[in-house]
Amino acid sequence: MTNAPIFVTRPVLPPLSEMMPFLERIWSSRILSNNGPLLQQFEANLASYLGVQHLSVVCNASLGLVLSLRHFGITGEVITSPFSFVATAHAIRWAGAQPVFADVDPNTLNLDPETVEAQITPQTQAIMAVHCYGIPCDTEGLAAVARRNGLKLIYDAAHAFGVRKGGAPLVAEGDMSVISFHATKVFHSFEGGAIISPDRQTKVAIDRLMNYGIVDEVTVSEVGLNTKMSELHAAVGLAMLPRIDEIIDARDRVANRYWQSLSQIPGLHCLCPPGQPGHNSYAFPVRIGQDYPISRDELYTQLRLEGIFARRYFHPLISDLPMYSGLPSTAEGRLPRARAAGDEILCLPLYPDLAEADQDRIIGIVSRPC
Known part of the structure; x- marks a missing residue:
């Protein structure tokens, strides 16, 4: 690296x-x-x-x-x-x-x-x-x-x-x-x-x-x-x-570049379309589906090998942590949609001054994973 x-x-x-x-x-x-x-x-x-x-x-x-x-x-x-x-x-x-x-x-x-x-x-x-x-x-x-x-x-x-x-x-x-x-x-x-x-x-x-x-x-x-x-x-x-309005506008621009580059990739679903009235572009989560060439965890690892620290928000689920996993509401089969999200969501780097060249590195790997 x-x-x-x-x-x-x-x-x-x-x-x-x-x-x-x-x-x-x-x-x-x-x-x-x-x-x-x-x-x-x-x-x-x-x-x-x-x-x-x-x-x-x-x-x-x-x-x-x-x-x-x-x-x-x-x-x-x-x-x-x-x-x-x-x-x-x-x-x-x-x-x-x-x-x-x-x-x-x-x-x-x-x-x-x-x-x-x-x-x-x-x-x-x-x-x-x-x-x-x-x-x-x-x-x-x-x-x-x-x-x-x-x-x-x-x-x-x-x-x-x-x-x-x-x-x-x-x-x-x-x-x-x-x-x-x-x-x-x-x-x-x-x-x-x-x-x-x-x-x-x-x-x-x-x-x-x-x-x-x-x-x-x-x-x-x-x-x-x-x-x-x-x-x-x-x-x-x-x-x-x-400065907050300027900060949110800058976040929106980063999110929009991701959206324009990634939203049409098979098997990859972008959760937060930019430009929604009143949104703040807090994160850019993508969901990795079965049609994507590799798994979420494989993409996470590939990005890390390139020095890009995306995050699996939220993995593991709170309900899987030892202090909560024994509760009746966490029993097997009770939370299928949350569990699927925990296995498939990856949040890509997003902050106001993310350089376009750095964002292009991220987009390049996500668009053409090995």
Whole structure:
């Protein structure tokens, strides 16, 4: 291998010159955490950009999911997707609840409302659905299931920053949504996330829960956590936010080049057509079918030998991991569509400044595998 490695993603960074005024404010004020002025500004700017009213910034999305479950007092069963990053199910366990896995829609790879409803028992209290790759779930179908059965509907919207559905912000769906600002995401603050609440009262409760349950100097009303974001991370977010439209446009251009080159190859299905209104081009997943010359894993290995680090998102399934594989919902034959996706999906490198020459290397191998 003579070329520099190409990773599945690479974070955009704001120019240091744009970070310095924020750093000077931090050094001048010596306010480093505890809902400082930069955090308050970041929350307000984010809410305005996303088109939501009640947003709470947290130190990471995983703890945001835990808080959402804790707020609603969920300790029973939570129906969720096996085709996701492990943080989804881990958050359910850390909140003291039990994940139950349902199968996915074969086209979107998001939870199928019919399979969700089939998994409901008297112990079911919530649905935690994932907008996989930023592709919107069947929000209407899931909302109907939740409503009929008296369940809370929480969205793991880690991939869905800025995504809109029918012109409205996707993160406003459900009883609560949680976004990730991890360094690998479309928008990042190095680490971080946000919880979208449906009303002011819920936001106040979340803000208290994320600060140990403290009400005032002498009052602690509940068992809370410390999930606050620091002023330094808020500063990164404030420097990144004015660039986000430019970043998404650049991601769209990379995704469009893939689509133009790969979408007609027999046996290779591109899941996310570019140019969809409101999408964010978080990833470029391709599905390797039987008509493709080699298997998904063989293509993955071939790319790695050339220094191209595509990722098998999501393999193995969460339901195959040892802490979950013994659950009744993971029994053989229960999750056929998720299992097929786990065996066939490969996410190709995608980031705003992916050089055309590097992308051409990737396209060349995927188009003509050995």
